[in-house]
Amino acid sequence: MELKKILVTGANGQLGNEIRIIVLATEGCPGCEFLFTDIAELDICNAPAVESYVKQNGADVIINCAAFTAVDKAESEEALARKINADAPGILARAIEKRGGTMVQISTDYVFDGEACKPYTEESEVNPVSAYGRTKLAGEKAALDACRNTVIIRTAWLYSSFGHNFVKTMLKLGREREKLGVVFDQVGTPTYARALARAIVQIVSKPVVPGTYHFTDEGVTSWYDFTIAIHKLAGISTCKVSPLHTSDYPTPARRPHYSVLDKTKIKQTFSLEIPHWADSLKECLRIIEKQD
Numbered sequence: 001m002e003l004k005k006i007l008v009t010g011a012n013g014q015l016g017n018e019i020r021i022i023v024l025a026t027e028g029c030p031g032c033e034f035l036f037t038d039i040a041e042l043d044i045c046n047a048p049a050v051e052s053y054v055k056q057n058g059a060d061v062i063i064n065c066a067a068f069t070a071v072d073k074a075e076s077e078e079a080l081a082r083k084i085n086a087d088a089p090g091i092l093a094r095a096i097e098k099r100g101g102t103m104v105q106i107s108t109d110y111v112f113d114g115e116a117c118k119p120y121t122e123e124s125e126v127n128p129v130s131a132y133g134r135t136k137l138a139g140e141k142a143a144l145d146a147c148r149n150t151v152i153i154r155t156a157w158l159y160s161s162f163g164h165n166f167v168k169t170m171l172k173l174g175r176e177r178e179k180l181g182v183v184f185d186q187v188g189t190p191t192y193a194r195a196l197a198r199a200i201v202q203i204v205s206k207p208v209v210p211g212t213y214h215f216t217d218e219g220v221t222s223w224y225d226f227t228i229a230i231h232k233l234a235g236i237s238t239c240k241v242s243p244l245h246t247s248d249y250p251t252p253a254r255r256p257h258y259s260v261l262d263k264t265k266i267k268q269t270f271s272l273e274i275p276h277w278a279d280s281l282k283e284c285l286r287i288i289e290k291q292d
Helices: 014-024 047-056 078-097 131-146 166-176 193-204 223-234 264-270 277-291
Strands: 004-009 032-036 061-064 102-108 150-155 179-183 211-214 240-244
Touching: 004 014, 014 032, 014 193, 047 078, 061 078, 061 193, 078 102, 078 131, 102 131, 102 193, 131 150, 150 193, 166 179, 166 223, 166 277, 179 223, 193 264, 193 277, 211 264, 223 240, 223 277
Parallel strands: 004 032, 004 061, 061 102, 102 150, 150 211, 179 240
Antiparallel strands: none
């Protein structure tokens, strides 16, 4: 049986690293061969280079984990964010379409304005309120337009033992400071990148079901409550965490106040079991502790 060749871009980021770990573990992807690339191996903004790489390596699936994720920086560097978040997915999707393959594009809760009061479904109206959100939505459209077999997976509040993220920042600040203020009026779901990686590997190992899907861990919390949970599980008791209003902590980019995503579609389509965010956090903190 011929192996399904899966190209992962942005392999050195949080999600790319977690996919690598899932693939190397016993829970991997039978019948699949993975090609992990980052900017050193493949410039996803270079259309001829992408087409050549995809063709030479016989890729059947592309999982695009590469993105410009500096949300505030994107406000002043929207052209660069658009190149990576919008143009590159179109380039990748066109290259894999020529091979009759599948494009998996990772997207974000930032495509919504955060004004809702019940979880967003895939059919909810999109209305990004930041440069990051606008460029990621454009990337969704570019991928969908260029490749018939496109799977869009929107996620939110991603963290991991790899790279820079909220969990690692709160651990650092909790150990360095006596007081910390964290916003309580932004509500969503923390998502462990390994849980998302498991889901993606499961999805690409099956026959493709194109469409847009939502994936986060289960449950709902605020950034403030999430910080309390991080410190409690890590045994940090010397830092007093106080709730802040978003207005107390102005940032260049506007954040969605509410970004809970409804995951019914992805669970039913791919028979996924999704962990609660608190259980995922425990799993991740155990790994971070081993690194320290």
